[in-house]
Amino acid sequence: MHTPESSKDTRYSPEPKDVLWTIPNAISVLRIMTIPVIAVMVSQRHLMISLVLIVVSAASDGVDGFIARRFNQVSRVGQILDPIADRLLILCTILALGFAHILPWWLLIVVGLRDLVMGILILILAQHGYGPLPVHYAGKTGTAMLMLAIPTLILADFQDTHFFGILHLIALAAVLWGVVLYWFAGVLYILQGAKLIREDTLHE
Template identity: 35%
Template sequence: MQLVDRLFRTDEWRTVPNAITALRLLLLPVFVVLIVGERYWSSMVVIAIVFLTDFVDGFVARRTNTTSELGAWLDPVADRLTVIVVVLAFWLGGLLPGVVFLLILLPDIVLSLVALIVFGGASFPVTWVGKIRTALIFVGLLMLLVGRAVIAQWRDADDQLDVLGQLLVVVSSFVLLLGLVGHYVAAVLYGRDLARRWRARRGGAAA
């Protein structure tokens, strides 16, 4: 309750950047439905909008000086939730193996539990590593989606397009691997931040 009061009453939270972030979150279940239903071309439009809003909200907030405490808390939470839901959709749609979903989910679960147990909850800081990680994962998934869509539509009609689709799938695997590495680098940095906060709190308590 204190967290809700602080986020919604400390400053003006009804801003355009927060509305953009909310739009991103509202599009996530739409994307899941489209992927599971094999509506690949439509899902490309949705994931492209989701990807763009991930960067537009922060840009608008800085350019218009409409940052808020809610936005500072919501943006990194939305980043992680977006990655998890999008990868989950690809797994449910049979486009990614379950191990990729688990590898992405694992560090967030562990760090969130540590933050909850030790601090009663702690926000995920927005870092350039995290933003690059998110971009690589999104680009890799978008390439995979385009490749699968091309293969599904032109497998028996156009050999050249079929080869292009296969190539996109292969390249997407490499980009996703880079994004996964960045995901764990971001997790290590956040773990270090939690450890720093814990040492500072212990030092304050000892004093």
């Protein structure tokens, strides 16, 4: 399998291994399993439980990354599971927030369309023998902003006061910036993927 070059320093990011069961992978699987629970809690407006679950899920994202790097448990499966868990958490939570009338539906379409495009790109790259593309800082920043803004939106919906109204506007602005960065990174991935496919086609 081809692996596009990454600018990451291997001292901080060990080479991925072809192993399935690692502690970081188990954490990622648990994160994915909690996503439907979070979505149901949000859609039914059990906001405090939802907030706690989202915070724990977001914290576990950093924990599994730290464990993977610190104890040399970076795996190819983990490189796929981790972004899948992030995207599913964002997509399902935004869907639930739409059902709860906390976020507009067009936002779900914008986020969902980006992930659909990325899914198609991954499938096309796989046909050419390429694995996951290196993570771009813009994508990580956009994901982080969305994962911080979503629980803030839930928190802002607790009370109908001036303070929580301002908090809602700030969180909504963060969501919009997060979506912009999310799509900006998506365009970069598309350009990078197109370059790899073009080079692969020329070498055939």
